[in-house]
Amino acid sequence: MHTEDQYESWSARYHEATVAMDDREGKIEKLSDELEWDLRLLGATAIEDRLQDGVPETIADLKRAGIKIWVATGDKLETAIGWFMCTSPQIIG
Protein backbone atom coordinates (compact mmCIF):
# COMPACT_ATOMS: atom_id res chain seq x y z
CA MET A 1 0.00 0.00 0.00
CA HIS A 2 1.27 3.33 -1.09
CA THR A 3 0.80 5.25 2.14
CA GLU A 4 2.07 2.42 4.24
CA ASP A 5 5.40 2.69 2.43
CA GLN A 6 5.42 6.35 3.15
CA TYR A 7 4.91 5.70 6.80
CA GLU A 8 7.66 3.07 6.75
CA SER A 9 10.11 5.53 5.30
CA TRP A 10 9.09 8.15 7.85
CA SER A 11 9.48 5.57 10.60
CA ALA A 12 12.97 4.69 9.42
CA ARG A 13 13.97 8.34 9.36
CA TYR A 14 12.46 8.85 12.78
CA HIS A 15 14.41 5.94 14.16
CA GLU A 16 17.55 7.42 12.64
CA ALA A 17 16.79 10.71 14.34
CA THR A 18 16.28 9.08 17.74
CA VAL A 19 19.77 7.57 17.60
CA ALA A 20 21.43 10.59 16.00
CA MET A 21 24.57 11.74 17.71
CA ASP A 22 24.16 15.46 17.18
CA ASP A 23 21.12 17.71 17.33
CA ARG A 24 18.89 14.80 18.22
CA GLU A 25 16.10 16.94 19.63
CA GLY A 26 16.01 19.21 16.59
CA LYS A 27 15.77 16.26 14.23
CA ILE A 28 13.09 14.52 16.26
CA GLU A 29 11.14 17.76 16.43
CA LYS A 30 11.32 18.20 12.66
CA LEU A 31 10.26 14.65 11.90
CA SER A 32 7.45 14.56 14.40
CA ASP A 33 6.17 17.81 12.92
CA GLU A 34 5.86 15.99 9.60
CA LEU A 35 3.47 13.51 11.13
CA GLU A 36 1.68 15.45 13.83
CA TRP A 37 -0.47 17.82 11.90
CA ASP A 38 -3.82 17.92 10.17
CA LEU A 39 -5.29 16.41 13.32
CA ARG A 40 -8.94 16.00 14.15
CA LEU A 41 -10.01 17.37 17.49
CA LEU A 42 -11.62 14.95 19.92
CA GLY A 43 -11.93 16.86 23.15
CA ALA A 44 -10.20 17.95 26.30
CA THR A 45 -9.57 16.68 29.80
CA ALA A 46 -9.27 18.53 33.08
CA ILE A 47 -7.33 17.13 36.00
CA GLU A 48 -7.15 18.54 39.48
CA ASP A 49 -3.84 18.52 41.23
CA ARG A 50 -4.85 18.29 44.87
CA LEU A 51 -3.08 20.55 47.37
CA GLN A 52 -1.57 19.27 50.56
CA ASP A 53 -3.58 19.95 53.67
CA GLY A 54 -3.16 23.39 55.16
CA VAL A 55 -1.36 24.98 52.22
CA PRO A 56 -3.70 28.00 51.92
CA GLU A 57 -3.39 28.72 55.66
CA THR A 58 0.38 28.36 55.54
CA ILE A 59 0.68 30.72 52.60
CA ALA A 60 -1.59 33.23 54.33
CA ASP A 61 0.59 33.04 57.45
CA LEU A 62 3.77 33.56 55.47
CA LYS A 63 2.16 36.47 53.68
CA ARG A 64 1.35 38.04 57.06
CA ALA A 65 4.97 37.60 58.08
CA GLY A 66 6.00 39.67 55.08
CA ILE A 67 7.55 36.82 53.16
CA LYS A 68 7.20 36.87 49.39
CA ILE A 69 6.33 33.64 47.64
CA TRP A 70 7.22 32.57 44.13
CA VAL A 71 5.64 29.47 42.69
CA ALA A 72 7.24 27.69 39.78
CA THR A 73 4.87 25.67 37.65
CA GLY A 74 4.74 24.11 34.22
CA ASP A 75 1.02 24.68 33.88
CA LYS A 76 -0.65 27.29 31.80
CA LEU A 77 -0.84 30.74 33.35
CA GLU A 78 -4.63 30.54 33.52
CA THR A 79 -4.45 27.22 35.33
CA ALA A 80 -1.97 28.54 37.85
CA ILE A 81 -4.00 31.67 38.54
CA GLY A 82 -7.24 29.73 38.66
CA TRP A 83 -5.60 27.26 41.00
CA PHE A 84 -4.60 30.03 43.37
CA MET A 85 -7.98 31.71 43.18
CA CYS A 86 -9.75 28.46 43.98
CA THR A 87 -7.53 27.34 46.79
CA SER A 88 -6.78 30.56 48.56
CA PRO A 89 -8.60 33.62 47.21
CA GLN A 90 -7.55 35.65 50.25
CA ILE A 91 -3.95 35.56 49.06
CA ILE A 92 -4.38 37.37 45.78
CA GLY A 93 -5.99 40.74 45.78
Place this chain on the structure above:
Amino acid sequence: MGIRSHHVSVSFVCLLLCLLIVCLSTRFQNIVPISLYISVEGVRTCQALFIYFDKEMWYEKTDQATLAGSWNLSDDLGQIEYIFSDKTGTLTQVCSHVTAVKSTVLIVSLLAQNSMIFRQCSIGGKVYKGDPEASEDNEKNRFSGTSSGSGTAVQQPVSDSPQASNVKLSHDVLIHFRDESLKNDLADAVSADVNSENASHARILNGFFSVLALCHTALASVDPETGAIEYKAQSPDEAALVQAAADVGFIFRGRDREILKLQTPFSQEVEKYELLNILEFTSVRKRMSVVVRKLDGDDSRLFLLTKGADSVIFERLRAGSDDLKKTTEQQLDDFANEGLRTLTLAYKIIPGECLSFVSFAR
Protein backbone atom coordinates in the same frame (compact mmCIF):
# COMPACT_ATOMS: atom_id res chain seq x y z
CA MET B 1 35.72 65.71 100.15
CA GLY B 2 33.19 62.84 99.92
CA ILE B 3 32.28 63.80 96.37
CA ARG B 4 35.84 64.05 95.34
CA SER B 5 36.93 60.71 96.76
CA HIS B 6 33.90 59.13 95.08
CA HIS B 7 34.98 60.67 91.76
CA VAL B 8 38.47 59.35 92.16
CA SER B 9 37.30 55.88 93.04
CA VAL B 10 35.00 55.74 89.98
CA SER B 11 37.74 56.78 87.59
CA PHE B 12 40.08 54.35 89.30
CA VAL B 13 37.64 51.51 88.86
CA CYS B 14 37.15 52.46 85.22
CA LEU B 15 40.86 52.40 84.65
CA LEU B 16 41.16 49.07 86.37
CA LEU B 17 38.36 47.62 84.26
CA CYS B 18 39.94 48.85 81.06
CA LEU B 19 43.23 47.32 82.07
CA LEU B 20 41.54 44.11 82.95
CA ILE B 21 39.75 43.93 79.59
CA VAL B 22 42.97 44.62 77.70
CA CYS B 23 44.78 42.02 79.76
CA LEU B 24 42.05 39.46 79.38
CA SER B 25 41.57 40.05 75.69
CA THR B 26 45.23 39.49 75.00
CA ARG B 27 45.41 36.62 77.42
CA PHE B 28 42.25 34.79 76.30
CA GLN B 29 42.51 35.68 72.64
CA ASN B 30 43.16 32.12 71.70
CA ILE B 31 40.68 30.60 74.07
CA VAL B 32 37.56 32.74 73.89
CA PRO B 33 36.59 32.15 70.25
CA ILE B 34 36.84 28.39 70.58
CA SER B 35 34.72 28.23 73.65
CA LEU B 36 32.27 30.54 71.92
CA TYR B 37 31.99 28.19 68.97
CA ILE B 38 31.39 25.30 71.28
CA SER B 39 28.69 27.05 73.21
CA VAL B 40 27.00 28.24 69.98
CA GLU B 41 27.05 24.66 68.71
CA GLY B 42 25.48 23.63 71.96
CA VAL B 43 22.75 26.20 71.48
CA ARG B 44 22.13 24.99 67.94
CA THR B 45 21.88 21.41 69.08
CA CYS B 46 19.26 22.49 71.56
CA GLN B 47 17.43 24.38 68.81
CA ALA B 48 17.47 21.30 66.59
CA LEU B 49 16.11 19.29 69.48
CA PHE B 50 13.36 21.85 70.04
CA ILE B 51 12.48 21.65 66.34
CA TYR B 52 12.45 17.86 66.51
CA PHE B 53 10.20 17.72 69.56
CA ASP B 54 7.84 20.47 68.39
CA LYS B 55 4.35 18.95 68.41
CA GLU B 56 3.12 21.67 66.06
CA MET B 57 5.53 20.56 63.38
CA TRP B 58 4.58 16.90 63.48
CA TYR B 59 3.60 15.35 60.13
CA GLU B 60 0.69 13.16 61.07
CA LYS B 61 0.32 11.20 57.87
CA THR B 62 3.71 9.60 58.04
CA ASP B 63 4.04 10.04 61.80
CA GLN B 64 7.25 11.91 61.31
CA ALA B 65 8.87 14.74 63.21
CA THR B 66 10.64 17.66 61.61
CA LEU B 67 14.27 16.83 61.14
CA ALA B 68 16.84 19.57 61.18
CA GLY B 69 19.20 18.32 58.52
CA SER B 70 21.69 21.09 59.06
CA TRP B 71 22.08 22.80 62.40
CA ASN B 72 23.38 25.99 60.88
CA LEU B 73 20.08 26.68 59.16
CA SER B 74 18.01 27.52 62.17
CA ASP B 75 19.46 31.00 62.72
CA ASP B 76 19.03 31.81 59.00
CA LEU B 77 15.37 30.87 59.10
CA GLY B 78 14.34 34.13 60.71
CA GLN B 79 15.76 36.21 57.90
CA ILE B 80 13.87 34.67 55.03
CA GLU B 81 12.26 37.14 52.68
CA TYR B 82 11.46 35.04 49.63
CA ILE B 83 10.09 31.55 49.29
CA PHE B 84 10.40 29.74 45.98
CA SER B 85 8.25 26.69 45.55
CA ASP B 86 7.36 24.38 42.74
CA LYS B 87 3.71 23.67 42.55
CA THR B 88 3.40 20.03 41.74
CA GLY B 89 6.62 18.41 42.69
CA THR B 90 8.22 17.88 39.33
CA LEU B 91 11.53 18.60 41.01
CA THR B 92 11.14 16.16 43.83
CA GLN B 93 8.37 13.68 44.28
CA VAL B 94 8.58 13.31 48.02
CA CYS B 95 6.96 15.19 50.83
CA SER B 96 7.51 18.84 51.52
CA HIS B 97 11.15 19.37 51.80
CA VAL B 98 13.26 22.38 52.44
CA THR B 99 15.90 22.07 49.76
CA ALA B 100 18.00 25.13 50.39
CA VAL B 101 18.29 28.16 52.55
CA LYS B 102 20.52 30.85 51.16
CA SER B 103 20.58 34.02 53.23
CA THR B 104 17.12 35.40 52.47
CA VAL B 105 15.75 32.83 50.06
CA LEU B 106 14.04 29.62 50.97
CA ILE B 107 13.38 26.99 48.37
CA VAL B 108 10.57 24.59 49.15
CA SER B 109 9.31 21.77 47.03
CA LEU B 110 5.82 20.59 46.51
CA LEU B 111 2.80 22.56 47.52
CA ALA B 112 0.54 20.01 45.90
CA GLN B 113 0.44 16.49 47.19
CA ASN B 114 0.83 14.84 43.80
CA SER B 115 -2.50 13.18 43.85
CA MET B 116 -4.62 13.67 40.83
CA ILE B 117 -8.33 13.73 40.31
CA PHE B 118 -9.83 13.46 36.86
CA ARG B 119 -12.47 16.15 37.24
CA GLN B 120 -14.05 16.96 33.92
CA CYS B 121 -13.79 16.31 30.25
CA SER B 122 -15.13 17.82 27.10
CA ILE B 123 -15.85 15.34 24.34
CA GLY B 124 -16.85 16.65 20.96
CA GLY B 125 -17.94 19.92 22.57
CA LYS B 126 -19.99 18.33 25.35
CA VAL B 127 -18.79 18.73 28.93
CA TYR B 128 -19.03 15.85 31.39
CA LYS B 129 -18.51 17.04 34.92
CA GLY B 130 -18.54 13.79 36.83
CA ASP B 131 -20.95 12.82 39.59
CA PRO B 132 -20.20 14.87 42.70
CA GLU B 133 -21.67 12.63 45.37
CA ALA B 134 -20.03 9.44 44.10
CA SER B 135 -16.64 11.08 44.22
CA GLU B 136 -17.15 12.36 47.75
CA ASP B 137 -17.94 8.84 48.95
CA ASN B 138 -14.82 7.51 47.34
CA GLU B 139 -12.76 10.25 48.84
CA LYS B 140 -14.01 9.44 52.31
CA ASN B 141 -13.19 5.79 51.78
CA ARG B 142 -9.77 6.68 50.66
CA PHE B 143 -9.03 9.03 53.51
CA SER B 144 -10.32 6.74 56.22
CA GLY B 145 -8.23 4.00 54.67
CA THR B 146 -5.14 6.14 54.82
CA SER B 147 -5.58 7.35 58.35
CA SER B 148 -6.18 3.89 59.72
CA GLY B 149 -2.77 3.05 58.42
CA SER B 150 -3.57 0.65 55.61
CA GLY B 151 -2.31 3.30 53.24
CA THR B 152 -2.92 1.32 50.10
CA ALA B 153 -5.38 2.12 47.38
CA VAL B 154 -8.91 1.25 48.35
CA GLN B 155 -10.51 -1.04 45.88
CA GLN B 156 -13.80 0.17 44.57
CA PRO B 157 -16.68 -1.77 46.08
CA VAL B 158 -19.02 -3.52 43.69
CA SER B 159 -20.04 -0.95 41.17
CA ASP B 160 -22.77 -1.00 38.60
CA SER B 161 -20.35 -1.27 35.72
CA PRO B 162 -18.83 -4.69 36.17
CA GLN B 163 -15.89 -3.98 33.89
CA ALA B 164 -14.55 -1.10 35.88
CA SER B 165 -14.76 -2.87 39.21
CA ASN B 166 -11.58 -4.82 38.72
CA VAL B 167 -9.40 -1.78 38.22
CA LYS B 168 -7.64 -0.67 41.34
CA LEU B 169 -6.98 2.98 42.03
CA SER B 170 -3.55 3.96 40.95
CA HIS B 171 -1.22 5.14 43.67
CA ASP B 172 -1.35 8.82 42.79
CA VAL B 173 -5.00 8.97 41.86
CA LEU B 174 -7.54 9.79 44.53
CA ILE B 175 -10.91 8.81 43.12
CA HIS B 176 -12.65 7.07 40.26
CA PHE B 177 -14.32 9.07 37.56
CA ARG B 178 -18.07 8.49 37.35
CA ASP B 179 -20.54 10.35 35.25
CA GLU B 180 -24.14 9.31 34.78
CA SER B 181 -24.76 11.20 31.56
CA LEU B 182 -21.52 9.95 30.07
CA LYS B 183 -22.58 6.42 30.92
CA ASN B 184 -25.92 6.95 29.21
CA ASP B 185 -24.26 8.48 26.18
CA LEU B 186 -21.88 5.55 25.98
CA ALA B 187 -24.76 3.10 26.25
CA ASP B 188 -26.51 4.99 23.46
CA ALA B 189 -23.32 4.97 21.46
CA VAL B 190 -22.89 1.22 21.82
CA SER B 191 -26.39 0.57 20.57
CA ALA B 192 -26.30 3.36 18.01
CA ASP B 193 -26.98 2.53 14.42
CA VAL B 194 -24.12 3.40 12.08
CA ASN B 195 -26.31 5.76 10.15
CA SER B 196 -28.14 7.41 13.00
CA GLU B 197 -27.35 10.92 14.12
CA ASN B 198 -25.81 9.58 17.31
CA ALA B 199 -23.17 7.81 15.28
CA SER B 200 -20.80 10.75 14.98
CA HIS B 201 -20.84 11.43 18.71
CA ALA B 202 -20.40 7.71 19.30
CA ARG B 203 -17.34 7.76 17.10
CA ILE B 204 -15.90 10.72 18.95
CA LEU B 205 -16.57 9.08 22.31
CA ASN B 206 -14.83 5.94 21.15
CA GLY B 207 -11.92 7.94 19.78
CA PHE B 208 -11.58 10.10 22.88
CA PHE B 209 -11.31 7.22 25.30
CA SER B 210 -9.18 5.17 22.93
CA VAL B 211 -6.68 8.02 22.92
CA LEU B 212 -6.81 8.19 26.73
CA ALA B 213 -6.33 4.45 27.03
CA LEU B 214 -3.67 4.00 24.36
CA CYS B 215 -1.63 7.20 24.16
CA HIS B 216 0.53 6.92 27.24
CA THR B 217 3.56 5.13 28.62
CA ALA B 218 1.89 3.71 31.73
CA LEU B 219 2.18 0.07 32.65
CA ALA B 220 -0.65 -2.12 33.79
CA SER B 221 0.27 -4.49 36.56
CA VAL B 222 -2.13 -7.28 37.38
CA ASP B 223 -2.51 -8.44 40.93
CA PRO B 224 -2.06 -12.22 40.74
CA GLU B 225 -4.56 -12.90 43.53
CA THR B 226 -7.48 -10.62 42.82
CA GLY B 227 -6.85 -10.05 39.14
CA ALA B 228 -7.20 -6.33 39.69
CA ILE B 229 -5.34 -4.03 37.36
CA GLU B 230 -3.27 -1.18 38.70
CA TYR B 231 -1.65 1.43 36.52
CA LYS B 232 1.85 2.62 37.13
CA ALA B 233 2.94 5.70 35.28
CA GLN B 234 5.88 8.05 35.37
CA SER B 235 3.68 11.01 36.05
CA PRO B 236 0.54 10.96 38.18
CA ASP B 237 -1.29 12.87 35.42
CA GLU B 238 -0.84 9.99 33.10
CA ALA B 239 -2.07 7.49 35.66
CA ALA B 240 -5.17 9.63 36.22
CA LEU B 241 -5.95 9.71 32.51
CA VAL B 242 -5.59 5.96 31.95
CA GLN B 243 -7.52 5.39 35.14
CA ALA B 244 -10.36 7.63 33.95
CA ALA B 245 -10.58 5.76 30.67
CA ALA B 246 -10.74 2.50 32.60
CA ASP B 247 -13.43 3.92 34.87
CA VAL B 248 -15.77 4.50 31.95
CA GLY B 249 -15.09 1.07 30.46
CA PHE B 250 -12.10 1.54 28.17
CA ILE B 251 -9.75 -0.64 30.15
CA PHE B 252 -6.13 -0.77 29.09
CA ARG B 253 -5.17 -4.41 29.67
CA GLY B 254 -1.47 -3.99 29.35
CA ARG B 255 1.21 -4.15 26.75
CA ASP B 256 2.77 -7.32 25.43
CA ARG B 257 5.82 -6.33 23.42
CA GLU B 258 4.33 -4.16 20.69
CA ILE B 259 0.74 -5.21 21.25
CA LEU B 260 -1.57 -3.00 23.30
CA LYS B 261 -4.67 -4.67 24.67
CA LEU B 262 -7.77 -2.59 25.16
CA GLN B 263 -11.18 -3.61 26.38
CA THR B 264 -13.99 -1.37 25.21
CA PRO B 265 -17.72 -1.30 25.76
CA PHE B 266 -18.11 -1.44 21.98
CA SER B 267 -16.92 -5.02 21.63
CA GLN B 268 -17.01 -8.12 23.75
CA GLU B 269 -13.49 -9.20 22.96
CA VAL B 270 -10.34 -7.41 23.94
CA GLU B 271 -9.19 -5.25 21.07
CA LYS B 272 -5.56 -5.47 20.08
CA TYR B 273 -3.50 -2.64 18.69
CA GLU B 274 -0.02 -2.86 17.28
CA LEU B 275 2.11 -0.06 18.64
CA LEU B 276 4.26 1.18 15.77
CA ASN B 277 5.81 4.28 17.25
CA ILE B 278 5.82 6.49 20.28
CA LEU B 279 6.57 10.16 19.82
CA GLU B 280 7.62 10.96 23.34
CA PHE B 281 6.46 13.85 25.44
CA THR B 282 9.06 16.53 26.06
CA SER B 283 8.69 19.93 27.62
CA VAL B 284 9.56 21.52 24.27
CA ARG B 285 7.09 19.50 22.21
CA LYS B 286 4.36 19.67 24.86
CA ARG B 287 2.59 16.76 23.22
CA MET B 288 2.82 13.03 22.92
CA SER B 289 1.66 10.77 20.13
CA VAL B 290 1.45 7.12 19.37
CA VAL B 291 1.04 5.44 16.01
CA VAL B 292 -1.08 2.31 16.26
CA ARG B 293 -2.68 -0.14 13.92
CA LYS B 294 -5.79 -2.02 14.91
CA LEU B 295 -5.26 -5.73 14.61
CA ASP B 296 -7.78 -8.51 14.01
CA GLY B 297 -10.12 -6.48 11.88
CA ASP B 298 -10.56 -5.75 8.22
CA ASP B 299 -9.60 -2.17 9.02
CA SER B 300 -5.83 -1.96 8.75
CA ARG B 301 -5.48 1.80 8.77
CA LEU B 302 -2.86 3.48 10.87
CA PHE B 303 -3.96 5.88 13.55
CA LEU B 304 -2.00 8.71 15.05
CA LEU B 305 -3.31 9.43 18.55
CA THR B 306 -2.13 12.65 20.15
CA LYS B 307 -2.53 14.39 23.43
CA GLY B 308 -0.92 17.63 24.43
CA ALA B 309 -1.18 21.22 25.54
CA ASP B 310 -4.00 23.06 23.82
CA SER B 311 -1.65 25.66 22.29
CA VAL B 312 0.32 23.08 20.32
CA ILE B 313 -2.64 20.85 19.43
CA PHE B 314 -4.83 23.66 18.15
CA GLU B 315 -2.21 24.93 15.75
CA ARG B 316 -1.96 21.44 14.27
CA LEU B 317 -5.64 20.82 13.67
CA ARG B 318 -7.01 20.40 10.20
CA ALA B 319 -9.08 23.20 8.76
CA GLY B 320 -12.82 23.12 9.29
CA SER B 321 -15.22 22.26 12.10
CA ASP B 322 -14.63 25.70 13.58
CA ASP B 323 -17.66 25.43 15.84
CA LEU B 324 -16.20 22.47 17.67
CA LYS B 325 -12.84 24.21 18.04
CA LYS B 326 -14.48 27.32 19.39
CA THR B 327 -16.59 25.50 21.99
CA THR B 328 -13.68 23.32 23.04
CA GLU B 329 -11.43 26.35 23.39
CA GLN B 330 -14.07 28.06 25.53
CA GLN B 331 -14.40 24.97 27.69
CA LEU B 332 -10.63 24.71 28.04
CA ASP B 333 -10.58 28.28 29.34
CA ASP B 334 -13.31 27.39 31.83
CA PHE B 335 -11.31 24.38 33.04
CA ALA B 336 -8.17 26.45 33.41
CA ASN B 337 -9.98 29.18 35.31
CA GLU B 338 -11.08 26.58 37.82
CA GLY B 339 -7.45 25.71 38.39
CA LEU B 340 -7.58 22.42 36.52
CA ARG B 341 -4.74 21.13 34.42
CA THR B 342 -5.88 20.70 30.83
CA LEU B 343 -4.92 18.44 27.97
CA THR B 344 -6.31 18.34 24.46
CA LEU B 345 -6.80 15.11 22.54
CA ALA B 346 -6.76 14.63 18.79
CA TYR B 347 -6.20 11.92 16.23
CA LYS B 348 -5.69 11.35 12.57
CA ILE B 349 -5.93 8.45 10.18
CA ILE B 350 -2.67 8.22 8.33
CA PRO B 351 -3.54 6.85 4.87
CA GLY B 352 -6.47 9.20 4.54
CA GLU B 353 -4.17 12.18 4.36
CA CYS B 354 -1.46 10.66 2.23
CA LEU B 355 -1.30 13.39 -0.40
CA SER B 356 -1.03 16.25 2.02
CA PHE B 357 1.39 14.18 4.04
CA VAL B 358 3.73 14.06 1.04
CA SER B 359 3.46 17.74 0.32
CA PHE B 360 4.14 18.65 3.91
CA ALA B 361 7.06 16.29 4.13
CA ARG B 362 8.69 18.10 1.30
